[in-house]
Amino acid sequence: MGRYWLPLMLLALAALAAFLLSVTVGSASVGVADVWAVLTGEGTQLQRTLILELRVPRTLAALATGGLLAVAGALMQVLLRNPLADPYVLGLSGGAAVGALLAMLAGVGGLMVSGSAFAGAMVATLLVFGLAHGTGSWTPSRLLLTGVVVAAGWGAVITLMLAISPAERLPGMLYWLMGDLSYAGTPSLALVLLALACLLVVPLGRSLNVLARGPLQAAALGVAVRPLEWTVYVVASLLTAVAVTTAGSIGFVGLVVPHMLRLVLGNDQRLILPACALAGGILLMLADTLARTIIAPEQLPVGVITALLGVPTFLLLLYRSR
Amino acid sequence: MPKLIKQGLTALLLAVLPVLPAHAGVCATDDTGQQVCLPAPAQRIAGLSPGASELLWSAGAGDQVVAVVAWSDYPPEAKTVASVGSHTRLDLEKLISLQPDLVIAWVTGNPQEQIQTIRNLGLPVFSIEPRDFEDVSSVIERLATLAGTEAEGWAEAERFRTGMAELAARYSDRAPVPVFYQVWDEPLMTVNNQHLIGKVIALCGGYNVFGELPRLVPRISDEAVLEANPEAILAGGMGEENRAWLDRWQNYSSLDATRVGNLFFVPPSLIQRPTPRMLQGSELFCQKLEIARGRR
Amino acid sequence: MSQLRTADLIIDVPDRADGRALSLQVEPGQIWGVLGPNGAGKTTLMHTLAGLRAPRSGAVLLDDQPLAEQKRRTIARHLGLVFQERQDGFPATVLETALIGRHPFLSSWQMESADDLKLAQQALSRLDVAHLASRLVSTLSGGERQRVAIATVLTQSPAIWLADEPTNHLDLHHQIAVMELLTEEAGHGKAVFMCLHDLNLAARWCSHVLLLYPDGEACWGPVERMLVPDALERLYGQRLATTELDGAPVFVPVR
Structure with a gap:
């Protein structure tokens, strides 16, 4: 059991540290003591607004989004048994982006954009699964191929929409496509879903371990492969859809975090999946802290930072594992 | 008896008068049709687009501007004011910490979600979107009203209005x-x-x-x-x-x-x-x- | 102990006539060898018997109940399969690989217990790969991987062993060790059903033999009735010389 609890406890502590750092650091100078005062119910009105209404919700959104994306990525990699799979590989973010951009083109804002993005993600999910299923059997490679082709289709639609949209709507659209946490409200739904996903993973974890050895081997060892694959697909899609809806499509977290953890912690999904939830959250909280402070008051898209942080870390781990 | 009433009323009035604010509240309707009322003319104004800041200076409210965004380069004084990010990606934290009492937003240029957040935090938001020459004058006049700088602002608005009218007449x-x-x-x-x-x-x-x-x-x-x-x-x-x-x-x-x-x-x-x-x-x-x- | 039976089973080899329907019974203690040339359908038969592949017609019955009507988990508690081809999914260590043999016996919320770990370690020792326990399977040689695969099924400890060429990739010593292991399992009342390429291993260790012909023809029965030169020469389309050693026949191909 220590094998599981020690890394998870360490990651939880790191997540707490990242949370506190993200809440403490910002373009407005609020000292550590002030943050502590606010968290314990003291502090001035201004400090309370800064911390409780701006930084805490945004940090929670980063935690939830990062966790969701990393867990979804890890699930997709097991489902497709392909290390290059990420939450977006099956064209889900494309569908979400088309939904969001349509809402922006129509000139509606806020909740409608989120709702439309979520609907787009679900349409993309059903489309890929329906097509991959087709009349024949579905295999991971068929699912992957369908997803990649459909994603390319979404990409073309997005480019088309960007080309014909009025100039004044372009910046908003581009920022959505890059992924941005500055619009995110308090992500209660995303946090609840992340917690539920972690709970679900505990009973499914060992079956996923067996599934990772291949579907025939899994079936021979008593795994009901088809229902399990369905469950994984639906759960991963749902997590991604909620993440994309919260913060736009933020790349790289879903690909890199699961692999980093596998290099360090091995391949037991019962450990990897909850670890992904924490590590994904940590990466995005740190990335967002940098994104909003590095050249403050100018704000960078957080997706840029996740890639800039993730690529070297990942390459270093890969290099050292040889 | 009438004299007594008159004296009483005067006394009452005198008693009440100091309670009334010296400067009454100011109101203006923004370009989304929303009426924005302030208890007193704004003293700390944030302009969330380069155009908004420039219009604030035109309205004579330049000294009251405490926050601008990137590319706010005119008049040159605008460059010395604290920046709160770019108009598409605002640093809300910075904005809030500057404690503005009036925020001038750009209807089609600022992200609606962030503007909504600013509203939710209780800050008065005045949204502008000048679409023709008259709008430019009108925005200047309304900004001058909210900033309590009517004299300077209205004159500038009128200068622009008549100038454009002259050009039209000539060409x-x-x-x-x-x-x-x-x-x-x-x-x-x-x-x-x-x-x-x-x-x-x-x-x-x-x-x-x-x-x-x-x-x-x-x-x-x-x-x-x-x-x-x-x-x-x-x-x-x-x-x-x-x-x-x-x-x-x-x-x-x-x-x-x-x-x-x-x-x-x-x-x-x-x-x-x-x-x-x-x-x-x-x-x-x-x-x-x-x-x-x-x-x- | 469990019993595996086929009722008028015709396996589904694409583009092949039905051939002969298989109705055979694998009893505890028996060791079956399946012989046939490449493409005769040996692996397809193995997968069909394990319920991983639907038959064209007929049924496979585990303890008199059709496999198709049983849960995979129930089947996996009685029946283990050593695959011929390795499916390399995600990297895993040798010990982790052996441990998944306990999967059918653990509930969703259970972790592997110390007993499960002990079973896996014993299986690895039995197959002479205990010293590799913490290595990644992908870094092993073909023969080592084959032994890890057998150790996984040994950890699963099924009443019925299905093994698709269990001696593949193994050196002579380990070939014999694996055959000894399977014989020992049969001695404990398990049933063994395996595909073999080596006639002589079948002749030495099997109690029953199934001959599968490329056209779907088949015959089966006790080893001494099946392993006759005429039938084998027809099976492989290869002339054979036969001699006898230690009471078992030995077949050698003739140039």
């Missing part, structure tokens, strides 16, 4: 000149008649060859320009006094504008922002068209 009925205005280089973009610059073209008696296109800022091809064959081509460019964008037209000798030499540069800062500087830009614009007429 709008002159012989029409077919004009192509190049707002961007790659991709090649122009404006239609609904755009403020389109209105400047009409004001100067020009005829916008792409004025009927449905989009405000249409993307077009070189071919379309060759086919429309404008008599004059006017372009902005990156930075001031940069004629690079006009060079591309030198290669097309079939263009009337190229043949006659009617390729004109207009400093973009004077014409691309809906602010009183448009008066100067429009004057320049009209003069260029006059030169074109002179070469007929």
Whole structure:
């Protein structure tokens, strides 16, 4: 059991540290003591607004989004048994982006954009699964191929929409496509879903371990492969859809975090999946802290930072594992 | 008895008067139709677009501006004020910590979610979107009202209003000149008649060859320009006094504008922002068209 | 102990006539060898018997109940399969690989217990790969991987062993060790059903033999009735010389 609890406890502590750092650091100078005062119910009105209404919700959104994306990525990699799979590989973010951009083109804002993005993600999910299923059997490679082709289709639609949209709507659209946490409200739904996903993973974890050895081997060892694959697909899609809806499509977290953890912690999904939830959250909280402070008051898209942080870390781990 | 009542009323009035604020509240309706009321004229104003800051200075409220965004470069004093990010991506934290008592937002330029967050935090938001010359004057007047700088602001609004009216009177009925205005280089973009610059073209008696296109800022091809064959081509460019964008037209000798030499540069800062500087830009614009007429 | 039976089973080899329907019974203690040339359908038969592949017609019955009507988990508690081809999914260590043999016996919420770990370690020792426990399977040689695969099924400890060429990739010593292991399992009342390429291993260790012909023909029965030179020469389309050693026949191909 220590094998599981020690890394998870360490990651939880790191997540707490990242949370506190993200809440403490910002373009407005609020000292550590002030943050502590606010968290314990003291502090001035201004400090309370800064911390409780701006930084805490945004940090929670980063935690939830990062966790969701990393867990979804890890699930997709097991489902497709392909290390290059990420939450977006099956064209889900494309569908979400088309939904969001349509809402922006129509000139509606806020909740409608989120709702439309979520609907787009679900349409993309059903489309890929329906097509991959087709009349024949579905295999991971068929699912992957369908997803990649459909994603390319979404990409073309997005480019088309960007080309014909009025100039004044372009910046908003581009920022959505890059992924941005500055619009995110308090992500209660995303946090609840992340917690539920972690709970679900505990009973499914060992079956996923067996599934990772291949579907025939899994079936021979008593795994009901088809229902399990369905469950994984639906759960991963749902997590991604909620993440994309919260913060736009933020790349790289879903690909890199699961692999980093596998290099360090091995391949037991019962450990990897909850670890992904924490590590994904940590990466995005740190990335967002940098994104909003590095050249403050100018704000960078957080997706840029996740890639800039993730690529070297990942390459270093890969290099050292040889 | 009447005297007693009168005395009593006076006493009552005197007792009540000090309670009333010295300066009554100010109200104005913004460009989304929302009425914004402040208990007292704003003393700490944030302008969330370069245009908004410029209009604030025009309204005489420059000294009250505590926050601007990137590219707020006019008047030069604007550059010394604290920046709260870019107009598409605001640093809300920075904005809040500057404790503004009035926020001037740009309807189509600022992210709606962030503006909503600012509202939710209890800050009064006044949204602007000047779409024609009169809007520029009207925004200045309303900003002056909210800032308590009516004297200066209203005068500036009136100066702009009469200036533009004079230009219209002098030029709008002159012989029409077919004009192509190049707002961007790659991709090649122009404006239609609904755009403020389109209105400047009409004001100067020009005829916008792409004025009927449905989009405000249409993307077009070189071919379309060759086919429309404008008599004059006017372009902005990156930075001031940069004629690079006009060079591309030198290669097309079939263009009337190229043949006659009617390729004109207009400093973009004077014409691309809906602010009183448009008066100067429009004057320049009209003069260029006059030169074109002179070469007929 | 469990019993595996086929009722008029015709396996689904694409583009092949039905051939002979298989109705055979694998009893505890028996060791079956399946012989046939390449493409005769040996692996397809193995997968069909494990319920991983639907038959064209007929049924496979585990303890008199059709496999198709049983849960995979129930089947996996009685029946283990050593695959011929390795499916390399995600990297895993040798010990982790052996431990998944306990999967059918653990509930969703259970972790592997110390007993499960002990079973896996014993299986690895039995197959002479205990010293590799913490290595990644992908770094092993073909023979080592084959032994890890067998150790996984040994950890699963099924009443019925299905093994698709269990001696593949193994050196002579380990070939014999694996055959000894399977014989020992049969001695404990397990049933063994395996595909073999080596006639002589079948002749030495099997109690029953199934001959599968490329056209779907088949015959089966006790080893001494099946392993006759005429039938084998027809099976492989290869002339054989036969001699006898230690009471078992030995077949050698003739040039």
